[in-house]
Amino acid sequence: MTRVLHVLDHSLPLHSGYTFRTRAIMAAQAASGLEVRGITGLRHAADGPVAEVADGLLFHRTRGEVTGPSGMREWREIGRLADAIVALARDWRPEVIHAHSPALCGLAAVRAGRALGIPVVYEIRAFWEDAAVGNGTGRAGSVKYRLTRALEDRVVDDADAVFTICHGLRDDLVDRGHAAGKIGLSPNGVDLSMFGDPPPRDEALASKLGFGAEDPVVGFIGSFYDYEGLDVLIEALPHLRERHPGARLLLVGGGPRDGMLRAQAARSPVADAIHFTGRVPHHEVERYYSLVDLLAYPRKASRLTELVTPLKPLEAMAQGKLVAASDVGGHRELIVDDETGTLFPPHDAEACADALADVLDARSAWPAMRERARVHVREKHDWARNIRRYQDVYQLLLTRAADGKLSAAA
Known part of the structure; x- marks a missing residue:
């Protein structure tokens, strides 16, 4: 039975479109026979135990605080999450790490995957620099906008496989020069x-x-x-x-x-x-x-x-x-x-x-x-069907890992 660790910005019991998509994915995967857990970074702003069950799903929390100027603070945040992933993985031993945007989660997952020698899938639900512009907390073309975009590009390069939720995001990545064959689609879905x-x-x-x-x-x-x-x-x-x-x-x-x-x-x-x-x-x-x-x-x-x-x-x-x-x-x-x-x-x-x-x-x-x-x-858009897209990629990456051909473990 394949074990998959999902790396997340935040999760249930918080309610958002992000957490509902995560719940649907993990619940459908569990129903299909996979073992799944989640781990959240420092931005999961909710009280609770270090390991919390919500809607029947187990989520681990990254604890602590990071300080410093902008840029350094995020770098330390990535490091803290990567260390938490490694510590959990050495106990639970997942076979695949599946990280979800933002890129802070993706980079922490890539760093942990390299340390552990296991494949990393990175899923982009939105470009967070554009989301910041859309919700009024960022400005298009700013230094932070460009740095966030560059970090996303780095994670896409370093992950073993990438998913986006729609053609618009995938086409944009391909236009930036990323290999189309590396990027799959996992469209928004509904737990029917x-x-x-x-x-x-x-x-x-x-x-x-x-x-x-x-x-x-x-x-x-x-x-x-x-x-x-x-x-x-x-x-x-x-x-x-x-x-x-x-x-x-x-x-x-x-x-x-x-x-x-x-x-x-x-x-x-x-x-x-x-x-x-x-x-x-x-x-x-x-x-x-x-x-x-x-x-x-x-x-x-x-x-x-x-x-x-x-x-x-x-x-x-x-x-x-x-x-x-x-x-x-x-x-x-x-x-x-x-x-x-x-x-x-x-x-x-x-x-x-x-x-x-x-x-x-x-x-x-x-x-x-x-x-x-x-x-x-x-x-x-039925999650019971759509999760097969993930499982096909997981199996391909696990086969490559067995053959010693994973880029992230190189």
């Missing part, structure tokens, strides 16, 4: 065992929010970053209500743009039709999904959104929900316009409103579109 029949409408919650039985509800459930384009969605609502006067907008979640979005909504001529819930417990999210007729994802065009595929539209499709999204690269990899969802131009509130209204008008087409979307997720 968690998605059965869509839940019935939660009438008590609908009544609490003031939603009438005939009011069409457009929703967004996620984090409120600028790149998500929720300001465009709020601007679109008055136009949508010209064709659907009872339309409501339900925004579930929170984040850096929360205050700005609430202020914009308060100024809207249809302010009473815009509903913010704040962050809700994960086990409550399904109640809000049950009220939504159409999930909207109006991401703005940027390097981040053109290259990276989001997870939320897939989860919505798996739940049998209609989806409409801006026509950016990350969405085009997930949604076929007018087949599995609807695409509209980014940054254009009126175009967004028209697309949403067209979907709401075509009620007779809803069942077929929902079914096409669910089939697409089942055939292309």
